[in-house]
Amino acid sequence: MSDELTPKRRAFAREYIIDSNGTQAAIRAGYSERSATSQASQLLDLPSVQAEIALLQKDAAQAQDVSLSRLYTLLNEACQIARRKESATGMVAAVTAIAKLAGLWVEKHEDLAARDKLAAEAQKTELKTAARLLGEAAESVGLPRAATPAQIVGALAERPVATPEAYRLLRQHATEEPANAT
Structure with missing residues (x-):
């Protein structure tokens, strides 16, 4: 498509400044309704049409004393x-x-895709941490790292549980050893 500003393109530019709707401007300027959207897109990419639109908008602003x-x-x-x-x-x-x-006020729009990506990465990190902890727990009870949580709980249930009295004796023994070392 050449960049020449034809009468039909000039008409498109005039129609475009009315409502900034490229498709409707193309139809009003005489382009086919079926191809109006693609025509508008192509026309708006042409430097000559862009310059004509800018000139018409400037003239309209001056006419309305908008500065x-x-x-x-x-x-x-x-x-x-x-x-x-x-x-x-x-x-x-x-x-x-x-x-x-x-230009001092900037609208802040949350990037939902970026937020979802960060949430997915955080979840992935949490899952890796949970898998590592479960693997360590499995090894601590003599199971392979790939053991399921149910297997780990089952292995723990088979172990004897220390009574509070046993913990008291262990604590007492631990405090007596440093005293004997001196």
Whole structure:
């Protein structure tokens, strides 16, 4: 597709600035409804069409006296009106709009795919840790590392359980040994 700005492409640019809907602009400019979406995409990629759209938008903005300084003035007036009416909501809205216009306000959108990926990695790490701990537990009771939790519990159930009295004697014996060493 050549980059020449034909009358039909110029018509597309005029229609596009109405609502920024490429498909509808293509149809209104005389392109086929069946191919309007793909035509709009191709037209919007052409530098000559982009330049024409930019020129038309600039002309429209000047005609409506829309400039950054004018927008700042209007938003400051809105903020003053909200302050006089003691409308905190109005003041916040005006200040937020000013910050967005100045590029100081950045909308934060959570990246759900990244969050899900991090959660999956954390779960994988937890599973590896659990498998390692189960393997160590299995070896501590004389079973292979691949033993199931049920096998580990069964092996533990067959072992004798030390009574509180046995623990007291072990603790007493451990405290007496350092005293005998001196």
